[in-house]
Amino acid sequence: MKRTVITVIIFLFLLTACNNNAANPDPDFPVDSNPDTDSLSGNNTYTPYTITYSAGGPDISMFLGWEWAKESTDFIWLFQTDGTISVIHCCGEVYHRQFNYLFRGNVLITYGSETSFDEIEAAGFTMSADGLSFTRDNGTSFTRGKARDVSSSGSILNLSNDLLGTWYGEDGTEYVFGSDTGLSINTGQYGYFVRYAELMTLGALVDGTQAVLQKYRFNRAGNKLYLRCADGQKYTLSLAE
Secondary structure, rough: OOHHHHHHHHHHHHHHHHOOOOOOOOOOOOOOOOOOOOOOEEEEEOOOOOEEEOOOOHHHHHHOOOOEEEEOOEEEEEEEOEEEEEEOOOOEEEEEEEEEEEOOOOOOEEEEEOOOOOOEEEEEEEEEEOOOOOEOOOEEEEEEEEOOOOOOOOOOOOOOOOOOEEEOOOOOOEEEEEOEEEEEEOOOOEEEEOOOOOEEEEOOOOOOOOOEEEEEEEEEEOOOEEEEEEEOEEEEEEEOO
């Protein structure tokens, strides 16, 4: 009797596993473990977000190479030159790649989490006159602490991802992804960053106007780059020869 019960349990487990794998995902867009969570709207579907862009923000070099203590928490953020944020937890241990980030003018976008599921947070921020603290528009403040070693690239961002280079859309649109988080689309200027298989773009960046934060899933296969916007629209880009 005991053997029969165990056999039934195993059968039910295998049946459930088969049902969970019944759906065939689009082969151009691999599935990852990060939920498509939009912290801006508080639900599980991303809605493009607009934010007023000002070109008069501080230079990225002011943030790199320092510890930044997040107020009312035990977390300390380290902005890295590869476009990621490492976090020092209360135990003193450093956890790498907890966030990816984008600084553009007066805008700071972070995507990740100290402890839980990845979330997107996009807002303007204000730097103190002495450069020793900054405050996001949602009220969260960070205070500069001691200096930390940074990579050999110094105070310059140096991203490494599958998008770097010049690409052309099927309609002839030119996309140039730079290692400094800059993206040009024909003559328009944007900012971008990558987290796993997701691409975030901010733009167009025109001083004093609304910039749109857009989200894509992407997959590269050879000299082809496949993008799928959050609204389901798909794009195929070809690497310039």
